[in-house]
Amino acid sequence: MLILTARETEAFANAILSPAKPGPVLRKAARDYRQKTATG
Amino acid sequence: MWESFEHRAEPLTASHDRTTFHSSVPELDRYLHQQAGQDARRRVAAPFVLIGHTGSVLGYYTLSAYSVHLAELADAIARKLPRYPLLPATLLGRLAIASSYRGQNLGRFLLMDALYRSWKNTSQVASAGVVVEALDENARAFYLHHEFQSMANHPDKLFIAMATIQKAFQAR
Numbered sequence: 001m002l003i004l005t006a007r008e009t010e011a012f013a014n015a016i017l018s019p020a021k022p023g024p025v026l027r028k029a030a031r032d033y034r035q036k037t038a039t040g
Numbered sequence: 041m042w043e044s045f046e047h048r049a050e051p052l053t054a055s056h057d058r059t060t061f062h063s064s065v066p067e068l069d070r071y072l073h074q075q076a077g078q079d080a081r082r083r084v085a086a087p088f089v090l091i092g093h094t095g096s097v098l099g100y101y102t103l104s105a106y107s108v109h110l111a112e113l114a115d116a117i118a119r120k121l122p123r124y125p126l127l128p129a130t131l132l133g134r135l136a137i138a139s140s141y142r143g144q145n146l147g148r149f150l151l152m153d154a155l156y157r158s159w160k161n162t163s164q165v166a167s168a169g170v171v172v173e174a175l176d177e178n179a180r181a182f183y184l185h186h187e188f189q190s191m192a193n194h195p196d197k198l199f200i201a202m203a204t205i206q207k208a209f210q211a212r
Contacts (some may be wrong), residue, residue, distance in 0.1 A: 001169060001177065002106065002107070002108050002109065002129075002178060002194065002197060003109040004108060004110055004111055004191070004192045004193075004194075005111055005180070005192070006111040007192050007193070008111070008191045008192055008193055009110045010117065010189070010195065011189065011192070012108060012127075012169075012191075012199065013108070013110065013117050013121060014106045014117070014119075014127060015169065015189060015199065015200075015201045015204075016121070016168050016201050016203070017117065017120050017121070019201040019202075019203035019204045019207070020187070020201065020204050021204070021207060022118075022187065022207050022208035022211065023187050025185060025186060025187060025210055026110040026186055026204070026208045027211050029151070029152050029186060029208075030155075030156075030208040030209045030211065031211070032148075032149075032152075033149060033152035033153065033156060034125050034209065036045045036149065037048075037153075037156075039156065040084050
C-alpha cells in the first residue's frame, strides 16, 4: 500500500478527477503497440 | 521501429526458460529466476514475459492490485471522490529487458503492454491508475518520458491515471 502525504494526495486526486490528455509520446507508443499486437 | 516485430508478451508459465535472462540488474534477475514463478502460483503478483522469435525470454514485468491511501483532502476535492480512504490502483512492480536487447524499444513495448492489460482489466476490477516503482534514476526518467507523474515525497513512485491510459489507447 502506498500512503500519500496531503500534497501527494491532492496531486493524485487531481490526476484522477481531471486526467491529463495523453501527450504525443504516450499516444505514439500506444498507437505503435496496437499496430504490433493488432489490438486496434 | 518494430517493422519486423516478432515478439509477444504473455503470462509467465512453467514452460518459460528464465535461467538465461540477464538484465544487468541483479535484483531484477534474481526475482525472475527465483521468485516470479512462486508469486504467480500464489497469485501475489502476475508476471508477464516478453518472448522473442526463438522462444527465449527477453524481458518481463509484474502487475498487482494496489491501494493508495489518501490523506485528508480539501472539501472541494473530497466531495468528488468516493468516501473511502483507499483508492484501488494497479502496481507495475518490476519491468526489465535483457541487457543484450537494450536500445530496441522493447522497454516501451513492455510498458505499453502493462498499461494496456491494466486498462482492459478495469472492466472486471476497478483501478484508478497505474503506480510504478522506479528502481533508479534511469527508470524514473523512462517513466517520466512516458508521461507518468512523480510524487513529491515518494521519488521512486510515479503514477498515471487510468483515464489517461484509456485515452491514449483509444486515440486514432
